Amino acid sequence: MAATLFAEPPSATLSEAIQHFMAAERMKPEGWKENRLFIAKCHIGLREYSEAISWLDKADSIPLAPSHYREGIKDRISQEEIHGLITKYQGYRV
Template identity: 35%
Template sequence: MNRGRVKEEGCMTNRSLLYIHDHLDKAIELKPQDPMSYYLLGRWCYAVAQLSWIERKVAATLFGEPPSATVQDALKNFLKVEEISPKYSKLNFVFLAKCYRDLGQKGQARKMCDAATSIQTISKEDEEAQKELDSLLSALGVN
């Protein structure tokens, strides 16, 4: 594995994080009933919330103020997806479960895992979601 390439891609990801939020806000403004925009904003919020202290410091040094978001922000967007389009995707339920887990709400996390399990795996995205779901269920102590 080429670690330099991974670091380069990671830096590009941090740079992208700084700009994508504005584009997602604009997409939601233009088409407020599009669940994909809320899903992507939820993913953005979750990714930003997961940045380590050092990643935030590097982003601040390179680009000024680093992006800011919380797991609660991510949860709000993933819930909006379900409000607009129930059972939107297996992966949305996986991220709902991750948010609830991170917020210490294991019961809710398990409910979201159950909801994800109820969605048939038919696409490559669903296969990836299922792998994440299996790992999440194991971490939650569900076999």
């Protein structure tokens, strides 16, 4: 689909993605689960597992938004993935 809209599909590296997610993090210093989850997943993709588990812990520490808000539904979906990844990568804690 992207090839239809563009001459070639847009590309970015995981490092570039981290930079963008970190810029979003600076805009909302208290953070949000989904952004921190994506930062962690980028670090996992780069095999930087200790850094990933640190971001997973930060994401896990954010309270869930009330479930009647759209953010609450997204938080719960992210939280399930966060817990799964924490279980998988907990051996990389520093």
